[in-house]
Amino acid sequence: MDVNENDDPAAAVAGPSVQERRFAALRGCERLLSGTRPQNLRERLAALTAEAEQAHDLDRRPDFYGDGVVRALEERVAALLGAADAAFFPTGTMAQQIAMRIWADRRGERNVALHPLSHPERHERRAYATLGGLHSVWPTTEPRIPTPEEIRGFDESYAVLTLELPLREAGFVLPTWDELTATVSAEDAPVHFDGARLWESTFHLGHSLPEIAALADSVYVSFYKTLGGVSGAALTGDREFVRTAKAWRHRYGGQLFQQWPAALSALAGLDRELPRLESYVTHAKVVAAALAEALAAVPGARVFPEPPHTHQFQVWLPYPARALDEAGLRLAEESGLGLFGGWRDSALPGLAMTEVTVAGPALEWTAKDVTAGVEALLALL
Structure with missing residues (x-):
């Protein structure tokens, strides 16, 4: 869900070229574990137009x-x-x-x-x-x-x-x-x-x-x-x-x-996402447990909290953020698997953290799928 680059320190530090590369890589993925598929402006406008029909009477004035x-x-x-x-x-x-x-x-x-x-x-x-x-x-x-x-x-x-x-x-x-x-x-x-x-x-x-x-x-x-x-x-x-x-x-x-585009998208989001949130929160526990098991042999790796309190949680790995970002982008570009978003370095050298958001695309991931995805990522490191 969180697609705002201002909330992604790794992306902000890395610069626009990495942002564009991540956008293209995740948009082209066959499967996404964290977040939702990025949309370009044309797609975003089309989605808003379609959803707004049900969210509000569009024959009324702005x-x-x-x-x-x-x-x-x-x-x-x-x-x-x-x-x-x-x-x-x-x-x-x-x-x-x-x-x-x-x-x-x-x-x-x-x-x-x-x-x-x-x-x-x-x-x-x-x-x-x-x-x-x-x-x-x-x-x-x-x-x-x-x-x-x-x-x-x-x-x-x-x-x-x-x-x-x-x-x-x-x-x-x-x-x-x-x-x-x-x-x-x-x-x-x-x-x-x-x-x-x-x-x-x-x-x-x-x-x-x-x-x-x-x-x-x-x-x-x-x-x-x-x-x-x-x-x-x-x-x-x-x-x-x-x-x-x-x-x-x-x-x-x-x-x-006028703020009608933001208001319309908010009304549409209430209609679309509120009924789905329980499934996201429930499946986040499955994803977090699978990640914890898949990373159990990696010294310093951690999933927190486990189980998650919402549909979002943290994953910590003992690698620099830059290396994890590169491995994640390669996995997305070469295999069509989008596992995580951006990583950020912690105060402890060599340890980085990312935030996982379990949303609609993640619901099709089984625990076995998560394990396979983690193994593929670690192989690239």
Whole structure:
């Protein structure tokens, strides 16, 4: 699902030529284990046109400054999460900043509680600090959400506690439902969920989207990561929160004249992917177990977490990222097997990590197929 090159450090470092080579190689593969088949612009437009027919009445006028299809999307998301209202945003980075800023302004407090591995800290150039004048504090540095004891014992004040569900950089890990509710119950400040991948978290947590969202005072969801939309995000909360969020959206430059392509693709993604997510999450456990078994004899190799909490997880191998990228591209080009996406080097020399996304194309892979694919990759190394 994650096809955004900005989220692929290996591709960003390697440069456009490797991006184009990967695009062509994966697009030409007969079978893909991780992610979805890349589409060129013509294919993407054709797919959007076909799917949009079912997603929205195309005989209606386009949106203007957030009405029309954009408003229909906001209402759909609010209903899915059991929220009073929702606000569409062109990017999650903008939505996250504004959510934290609203809570900071309401409480007269410039500190916000984050995880050091969270998206605002790692992938947004700390925009909340540079543009919003906010400061982060960390109730925990462990690769998980903070415990009730850590919340109660923390000696810093803050305006809002942001919890990323799942915590991507830690391996797309989720708490249990009891752990999540205990942490939220221990918190006196407002709670904001960074739910970019909340859609697929319901199965591990064992509760519905409205039940999960009800634990937080505001929730952010993404339309392109899991749902395969063009772009965009939404914030949900009470009506006053959403009204304020829309005012700040305008100030931040997010009140675009027309955003109907992104809104249509988001509606189509909700229709297409939400019913499939359980099959992805279920099959991810099969794929992860097969990968772990196939890599058991490789010193330092690891699949994490096992079993996965969602349909995404990490694979670690004791090779440089550049060597793994080259071997993966050769496997795709020569054998038509697309096993993984881009790799990135870790702090430990010679150890690299990639993220696996089990989506539609992976459903046809058996455990035996996964083993054969890994053996073919290792042979190229």
